[in-house]
Amino acid sequence: MVRRIERSVQELYRDDPERADALAFGRRGALKGAALAAMGGAVGAAIPFGGSMPQGTLPALFSRPAAAQSGGPALLDLPGKGPLILQGERPLNAETPETLLDEPVTSARNMFIRNNGGVPDAAADPRAWKLVVEGEVNQRLELTVGELEARFPVITRQLQLECGGNGRAFYQPQARGNQWGNGAISNGEWTGVRLRDVLNAAGLKSSAVATGHYGADPHLSNEPGRPAIARGMRIAKAMEEDTLLAFRLNGAAIPQLHGAPLRLVTPGWPGSLSQKWLTRIWVRDKPHDGPGMGGTSYRVPVRPIVPGSSNNGRDFADLESMPVRAILSSHAHGARLPAGTRALDLRGAAWAGDLTVRAVHVSVDFGASWTAMQVADPANRHAWQRWTGRVALPSDGYYEVWYRATDSEGRMQPHAPPNWNPQGYGGNPISRAAILVG
Ligand SMILES: Nc1nc2c(c(=O)[nH]1)N[C@H]1C(S)=C(S)[C@@H](COP(=O)(O)O)O[C@H]1N2
Ligand SMILES: [Mo]
Secondary structure: OHHHHHHHHHHHHHHOHHHHHHHHHOOOOOOOHHHHHHHHHHHOOOOOOHHHOOOOOOOHHHHOOOOOOOOOOOEOOOOOOOOOEEEEEOOEEEEOOHHHHOOOOOOHHHOOEEOOOOOOOOOOOHHHOEEEEEEOEOOOEEEEHHHHHHHOOEEEEEEEEEOOOOOHHHOOOOOOOOOOOOOOEEEEEEEEEEHHHHHHHHOEOOOOOEEEEEEOOEOOOOOOOOEOOOOOOEHHHHOOOOOEEEEEEOOEEOOHHHOOOOEEEOOOOEHHHOOOOEEEEEEEOOOOOOOOOOOOOOEEEOOOOOOOOOOOOOOEEEOOOOOOEEEEOOOOOOEEEOOOOOEEEEEEEEEEOOEOEEEEEEEOOOOOOOEEOEEOOOOOOOOOEEEEEEEEOOOOEEEEEEEEEEEOOOOEOOOOOOOOOOOOOOOOOOEEEEEEEO
């Protein structure tokens, strides 16, 4: 009997998770007796805290592919880059597994890759690369990278760069686009000049309300002059002290894939505002309208819409500061630890767009109790924050490490990704990593 349920639960979780859930939890909504044993059979171990497993939530082991599993995701194999999770080859997109984000400063090797078009050829003379600043300015400027560096104060900052669609994979029904988990984030150390200093040198007219950004990457159609993406932001963000025109990453030249020789870094806001291979800033007298603006692009509903409904973006607003999120970098989802392991020393990072992170909590008993982790201050504003902490385990078995950050305004990561939208922006649910001991 138990064996029959066991097999069916495991298969059902794969084929029909809702029925599996109903079968395992029954009418009382709690996992016990034969059903608990069956669930243990399905996850491959006893479940010490099985009594508090929530109904209606797919066990983490079945809900997220583990990189370690056979049939797991394809990995990137490219000189200079780590084994990132391949999301697509044309355009080239790859996500960083959380365990590769264990470095306090993200190496170029481990940075996620997000392209909307092609990757342009490397500039023959990077110092001679030109940036044009025009539009609602008193004086149009044309500056080389060499001139930018010579003329304006050069600063270095650790800055979070997170794709607006990070966490998209958690939306149900599925949202359109790369199915990022939590790994479309980096915290590199960028060197450059402030966009604000350059805009001030050009002189903003009183009509200047927004920017529009252009880069040298070709559109996938190869149509000359057609931008792959050209987004823009409110002038206030452009004038913030951490918004950089960057020409170095981690003390070295920026790799070609990451926007050499000049890119914007607009920390805390959707990564699409960090234009790579930057050639032109167009200062606008109205919100920018390039590809990637308007409709449902990088925009979220002002009032919640029915999940899965089609909507052309009426009553949507641009996603600006990114929501709070934590990653776990010390243990891979699906990891197996030796029998007898009685504590987990956990590490990770957390960030919250323009805000900071006040707390990170971890639960290993399906949310019945939470342990506060130690959260370090950011290296500077807009850098992520590292967290560490220890949780005890009562015995061998199947655990889920649930990790959840709280921002400086008290907002926590929710249980389910909030505010469903067609392109899946802002999905920051509590994360769950399956860990097997013994
Ligand atoms: N020119 C250009 N800049 C771009 C993009 C692009 O396709 N073209 N993609 C943007 C998006 S959507 C993101 S999330 C970041 C990713 O930066 P990375 O590839 O260096 O990690 O670059 C942004 N800048
Ligand atoms: Mo992005």
